[in-house]
Amino acid sequence: MPVANVQVSETPQVLYALRRADDALILGHRLSEWCGHAPMLEEDMALSNIALDLIGQAREFYTYAAKIEGKDNDEDKLAYLRDVRQYRNLLLVEQPNGDFAQTLVRQFFYSAFADLYWRAMMNSRDATLAAIAAKSEKESAYHLRHASEWIIRLGDGTEESHVRAQAAIDHLWAFTGEMFAVDAGERDLIRAGIAIDPEGLRGRWLNTVSGVIGEATLTFPQNDWMQQGGRVGRHSEHLGHLLSELQSMQRIFPGLTW
């Protein structure tokens, strides 16, 4: 018996919470794939820890999205019963782990943004968003520190690690622009003081990123084309595979409690 996807009434506010939740879940899921396979036990611990933080953030945003939607959805229905076209995460976070450099560069780009974003969201007029942001900011500050230290170690480590770190930057750079894009609905929420205007964070994000990349003796790629689509469900081919794994139990055994 096929399991139907849930339908979500994507009002701007629901969509706003859903996008944050999807970012956190997909990145958390990716990091959790490392568990048991990291280059050293300390990184098994660290990557799992960051994954746990992100999954925790996802749960809060999903629960909030379901609440403001006010229908029959909940965190698990939103996570397990939407298909690839209904997912609203950034393309960046769904990119495969690749090698350790690719995982850490992906984390670095995202955490450098998330840290600023949550800090700004602490002033949201929406009390729930402000509260989730306050908790998430503490976590992302640590995630950013962890990733930054690794980018510097890898960039300024051995010749091999430098080449790998540079390749990861070159590969993932095109997915960073999407973090700063907003649509009309989100623009209204920004005007209402609920959502955060990412454009206002771009300068500081670039400062952080170029500071670390410089210290790591790495460089930005020449090509500045930015790939987008995740926010409206036009994903890379990678997300479908991730979801088929993540959702397998709920799809095979519909409607059960676990």
Place this chain on the structure above:
Amino acid sequence: MYTQALNTAEADDRHVEDAARAAQFQARIDAEERIEPNDWMPAAYRKTLTRQISQHAHSEIVGMLPEGNWITRAPSLRRKAALLAKVQDECGHGLYLYAAAETLGTSREELVDAMLAGKAKYSSIFNYPTLTWADIGTIGWLVDGAAIMNQIPLCRCSYGPYARAMIRVCKEESFHQRQGYEIMLTLCRGSTEQKAMAQDALNRWWWPVLMMFGPPDATSQHSDTSTKWKIKRFSNDELRQKFVDATVPQAQYLGLAIPDPGMTQDADGHWRYSEIDWAEFKQVLAGNGPCNRDRMAARRKAHEDGAWVREAAAAYAAKRQHRQTAQAAE
């Protein structure tokens, strides 16, 4: 390299065995004193503990794999977070135990290398596959339950660092065990399909879990000296019986059948189980369990794939040190 902080002043003579020292050492053990890293100890005591603690550490790390197999497929976000946290705890136990083993003078690298080379053992139980979600519940309930039976007495082990590590490990294991049982309870109160999944998992894990306590007392190699040194306080069979007695009522509460039709309860209330298939146990120890090759391959791959990362970290640390030294000289 991780053991430099230890006092090595006695390094030259601490391996010298003499009757007076040995007697003094045994007297301390008999008086329930804790032996600490810089204390004199017989070479055989050091060797036994290094082997036991490092095997325990390897087990925690290899043990991440069967459960890690379900992190990406956990059926709800709550279960996903709980499982990830549990596997992370196991990694923490591994780190903690390697640190305890290092206090005996062998580095983590050497210990890990021995495991990757197939020279050191880890618990036989992790060579069985996790096929369904119910296996995750069963591992928490039974595997962690059996580990607790084994490890509670180790909190009073004569070697201080190991005993202290075990206190913390046992607290977390006890949480894991309850979490596993709660998964089983949910399955057993769920659909027919879920309950069948729970029964199937119990059927597959029951006998391998009983083997976790090691060979029967009559054939156990290490027990005598380990008991004298108060590393081991109960025999394999005693612990196994305790575990069975504790577990049978739990299975009954779940409404699951222990896959041992010959099991009976004696007049003292003990549940007497049937003969364990020790031939299977020997095969698993010899490397022929269903997942031995996969487990070793996964650990070796993680180690080899991570080599360039560890090299980069070391190279960067050396560069930084060099720069700091150069700066200080200016």
